[in-house]
Amino acid sequence: MLGTAESPLRVAIVGAGPSGFYAAGHLLKNKHHPDLVAEVDLFDKLPTPYGLVRAGVAPDHPKIKSVTRVYEKSAADPRFRFYGGVELGRDISREELLDRYHAVIYTVGAQTDRRLWIDGEDLLGSFPATTFVAWYNGHPDASDLQFDLSAKRAVVIGNGNVAIDVARMLLLTREELAATDTAEHAIDGIAGGGVEEVVICGRRGPVQSAFTNPEILELGEMEGVDVVVDPADLELDEHSLAALDQAGEATARKNVDILRGYAERPLTGAPKRIVLRFFVSPVAIEGDGKVERVVLERNELVAEGGQLKAKPTGERETLDAGLVFRAVGYKGVELEGVPFEERSGLIRNEAGRVTDDSGNHLAGEYTAGWIKRGPSGVIGTNKKCAHDTVDELLHDLTTSHLAQPSDPDPASVDALLRERVPGLVDWDGWHAIDAVETAAGEPQGRPRVKLVTYDALHEAAAGAGTTA
Ligand SMILES: Cc1cc2nc3c(=O)[nH]c(=O)nc-3n(C[C@H](O)[C@H](O)[C@H](O)COP(=O)(O)OP(=O)(O)OC[C@H]3O[C@@H](n4cnc5c(N)ncnc54)[C@H](O)[C@@H]3O)c2cc1C
Numbered sequence: 245m246l247g248t249a250e251s252p253l254r255v256a257i258v259g260a261g262p263s264g265f266y267a268a269g270h271l272l273k274n275k276h277h278p279d280l281v282a283e284v285d286l287f288d289k290l291p292t293p294y295g296l297v298r299a300g301v302a303p304d305h306p307k308i309k310s311v312t313r314v315y316e317k318s319a320a321d322p323r324f325r326f327y328g329g330v331e332l333g334r335d336i337s338r339e340e341l342l343d344r345y346h347a348v349i350y351t352v353g354a355q356t357d358r359r360l361w362i363d364g365e366d367l368l369g370s371f372p373a374t375t376f377v378a379w380y381n382g383h384p385d386a387s388d389l390q391f392d393l394s395a396k397r398a399v400v401i402g403n404g405n406v407a408i409d410v411a412r413m414l415l416l417t418r419e420e421l422a423a424t425d426t427a428e429h430a431i432d433g434i435a436g437g438g439v440e441e442v443v444i445c446g447r448r449g450p451v452q453s454a455f456t457n458p459e460i461l462e463l464g465e466m467e468g469v470d471v472v473v474d475p476a477d478l479e480l481d482e483h484s485l486a487a488l489d490q491a492g493e494a495t496a497r498k499n500v501d502i503l504r505g506y507a508e509r510p511l512t513g514a515p516k517r518i519v520l521r522f523f524v525s526p527v528a529i530e531g532d533g534k535v536e537r538v539v540l541e542r543n544e545l546v547a548e549g550g551q552l553k554a555k556p557t558g559e560r561e562t563l564d565a566g567l568v569f570r571a572v573g574y575k576g577v578e579l580e581g582v583p584f585e586e587r588s589g590l591i592r593n594e595a596g597r598v599t600d601d602s603g604n605h606l607a608g609e610y611t612a613g614w615i616k617r618g619p620s621g622v623i624g625t626n627k628k629c630a631h632d633t634v635d636e637l638l639h640d641l642t643t644s645h646l647a648q649p650s651d652p653d654p655a656s657v658d659a660l661l662r663e664r665v666p667g668l669v670d671w672d673g674w675h676a677i678d679a680v681e682t683a684a685g686e687p688q689g690r691p692r693v694k695l696v697t698y699d700a701l702h703e704a705a706a707g708a709g710t711t712a
């Protein structure tokens with residue numbers, strides 16, 4: 245019977261971010277299925293695990309990254325294998341996985357950015373937050389990028405926590421950055437830059453912002469930074485006031501309180517400022533070959549289809565700025581051969597079961613995390629999401645609705661990958677990378693100094709003798 249010591253359930257998980265690890269953990273140790281015997285191979289296109297915990301979470305938030313200890317525990321299971329440097333679609337195909345595993349779970353996250361679709365969006369100096377975040381976090385695909393941060397004023401579009409991360413990172417001092425695992429090139433780029441003011445623009449109001457309380461509170465605690473909020477933006481319309489009264493809106497209520505505090509607080513004359521603007525949308529980014537100005541249009545809120553939407557009023561202003569970062573959300577990318585909904589940027593699925601155009605479940609294919617439900621939610625949100633998907637998978641195990649691999653021998657996929665993928669990194673290889681990075685950080689009192697190129701990562705992994 246499948247799922248026993250004689251015939252283990254073999255699962256490939258593609259993407260070693262939080263959702264991939266939570267899925268692995270639920271398969272390897274499941275209190276509802278104590279007798280289940282599953283073998284998990286976790287693939288990532290990078291030589292390193294942990295997805296956005298390594299390449300997204302802001303470097304000045306090191307505590308959040310300690311969540312990886314939970315993932316380490318799953319990885320220590322003898323029935324777990326990590327294959328870093330293996331990209332689905334480049335190094336191995338969907339068909340090859342389905343030929344070797346009873347189930348495949350796609351947990352590839354959201355790999356690109358949403359666009360604004362306005363004039364000037366691609367001018368030099370206008371960037372998606374996705375690439376800036378990857379750059380300061382030392383993602384090897386972003387380490388060659390150049391960010392000229394010499395402008396005095398930067399505009400960040402979006403009212404989510406990524407917008408706040410970007411604003412905060414732009415204003416940290418060299419000393420503050422030097423205590424973190426910010427990539428070396430980004431410490432030099434940010435500290436050597438000239439940004440003194442970051443204007444964060446939300447298209448709707450304070451009540452509708454997607455900030456969470458600790459993040460917005462932290463802005464007011466930054467050394468040498470004044471936070472500016474126009475009290476007029478806090479004169480709430482009737483719909484926003486009604487929304488605030490609802491149960492479940494505690495975050496919004498607290499956000500408004502914090503913002504009122506900022507609006508009332510006298511400016512200290514600090515050298516740097518974060519300005520929180522509301523009810524404005526960028527309609528054009530202008531400049532002669534590079535960003536020089538942003539044209540903003542004032543919005544009003546209108547109730548439409550049970551939501552409060554931003555409606556342009558026609559009133560415009562021009563804001564001088566040399567940098568624009570759009571932090572309006574991440575977006576999923578299609579995996580070759582895997583059903584995908586272009587509009588939502590999600591793998592087509594029903595409760596985690598991958599479905600074809602007609603809604604039929606494709607046997608053995610599942611998804612979890614941002615690529616299943618969209619690019620929102622904190623790390624912990626992916627735990628329930630991944631567990632739900634694995635529960636569906638285990639239900640399908642009982643009804644025998646899984647893939648029927650012709651070559652399920654664990655040694656066979658290992659041999660295939662070792663032959664095919666130069667620089668394949670296994671879990672010992674990752675530990676070798678980790679050891680090099682943390683050793684380099686230790687004398688400087690930093691959590692780690694990240695290796696930011698594929699060559700450096702592979703060289704460090706080879707120290708464990710585990711790269712192909
Ligand atoms: C800038 C930023 C900061 C954040 N900060 C916080 C925070 O402070 N606290 C918090 O709780 N949440 C934070 N979040 C949210 C959190 O990071 C996400 O909820 C979580 O990472 C999503 O997990 P995931 O596994 O779905 O995707 P990801 O973490 O993106 O992992 C996906 C993995 O799949 C791999 N992959 C992609 N394509 C392929 C392929 N074809 N083949 C093989 N592998 C592939 C990627 O390399 C990656 O490792 C932040 C998000 C962002 C964007």
Ligand SMILES: NC(=O)c1ccc[n+]([C@@H]2O[C@H](COP(=O)([O-])OP(=O)(O)OC[C@H]3O[C@@H](n4cnc5c(N)ncnc54)[C@H](OP(=O)(O)O)[C@@H]3O)[C@@H](O)[C@H]2O)c1
Nearest residue numbers: 402403404405406407447454571572573574619620621622
């Ligand atoms: N410290 C942390 O815990 C932390 C840090 C970073 C990220 N995260 C989490 O990661 C997830 C993703 O964060 P995120 O900031 O990328 O996404 P988000 O929370 O969804 O915020 C996106 C913001 O962009 C705005 N937006 C979208 N399209 C726009 C447009 N065309 N013009 C102007 N504004 C537009 C949205 O406004 P509307 O609401 O009007 O659509 C919203 O304010 C979130 O769940 C977040 O909490 C957590």
